[in-house]
Amino acid sequence: MRRESKEAMTTTTTEPHRSTSPTDRYSPRQIMIAVVLGVLLLQLGFITSYVAAFHQPTPRDIPIAVVAEIGLPDGIGQQVTDELNLIDGHPVEARTAANTYDARSLIRDREIMGAYVISPTGTDTLITANAAGSSAATALEGIFTKVDAAEHRTFVVRDEVPVAVHDNRGLSGFYLSLGWVVGGYLLAAAIGLLIGAPRTLREAGRHIAIMAGYAAISGFLGALITTHLLGTFTGHLLPLSLLGAGVVFATGIFTMGLRASVGILAVPLAILIFVVLGNPSAGGAFGSNVLPGFYAAIGRWITPGAGTEGVRSIVYFQGTGVGQPIVTLVIYAVLGVALMLGCTARNTRQTAAAA
Structure with a gap:
C-alpha cells in the first residue's frame, strides 16, 4: 500500500502540464450558443459589407x-x-x-x-x-x-487600355486573386484546426516552410490556368506566378500567426479580414474611385485588393503600379511570421516554466 501510494504521488507530481480546452471550461450548450452567434455575426457582416460596397457606386475624384x-x-x-x-x-x-x-x-x-x-x-x-x-x-x-x-x-x-478578349469587364484578375486568397487562409485554418498551433520553434519553422511551398505551387498553378489553360492572360506566367505565391503566402501565414496568438478565433478573424472586408474592397470591375470612401481606403491594404491590383498592373500596365501591392503582401507576411515565432516562443517558455 505504501509503495502504491508513493507511486501515485510520483505520478501526480510528474504529470506534464496540460492546457485546458474550451470544452473543459464551457458546457456544450454554451459553446453551441457562441458558435451560432459568431456565425450569425459573420453572415450579417458579409451581407452588410458587400451591399454597402456595391449597392450604389458613385464616381469620386x-x-x-x-x-x-x-x-x-x-x-x-x-x-x-x-x-x-x-x-x-x-x-x-x-x-x-x-x-x-x-x-x-x-x-x-x-x-x-x-x-x-x-x-x-x-x-x-x-x-x-x-x-x-x-x-x-x-x-x-x-x-x-x-x-x-x-x-x-x-x-x-x-x-486606350482595353481588357483582354477573355477577360470580361476585367473580372478575371479579381477572381484569380480571390482564389489565391481562399487557398491561403483555408490551408492555414485546416492546419490550425486539425494539427493545432506549433508547440516549438522548430515546428513553427516547418509550418512556415509548408505554407511557403504550398504558396509557390498554388501561385504557379493559378497563373498557369489563366495564362495557358484558359488563355485569359497569355504571356504573363512568371510574374503572375510570383504574385500568386506572394498573395497565398501572405494570407496563409498571417492566418497562421493569428492562430498562434488568439487560438481558434483566428478562423473567424481571417474570414472577417479577407472575406467580409477584403473581397468587396478589392473592387473587381469597380475601381477604387467608384467605391465608398471606407472601402476605397482599405482595399489596397488587404490581400484580395493587393492581388487584384497586382494582376491589373502586370497584365495591362507592364508592371506600373505593382509596387504598392508588393508592400501590402510583405507587411502581412512579416506580421504573420513574427506572430507565429513570437507566440510560439512565448508559449514554449510558459510550458517549460509550468512543467
Missing part, C-alpha cells in the same frame, strides 16, 4: 486630363478643367495636358484614368482605360454625356 487641340481659343483647356472640378459631388479630378500623346502616356503610367480631348470641330474625344476599372470608364462616359449635352457638343470614346 476620378483623375483625368483635359487636352485642348490646336485651333481653340487660348485658355480653353484650363477653363474646362476648372468647370469639371466644380461639378457637384466632385466626380472627377481634372488637370490639363499639353497634347493627346501626353494624356495617353499619363494613362499608361497610371497617373490618370481618362482624358477629355476638346476639338475645334465640336466632336470631342473621351479616352478611357477599361483595364483600370470598367466601372470608372463607364462613369466617365456618363459624366461627359451630361457635360457635352449642356454645351451642345458630342464626343466619341476611345479605349
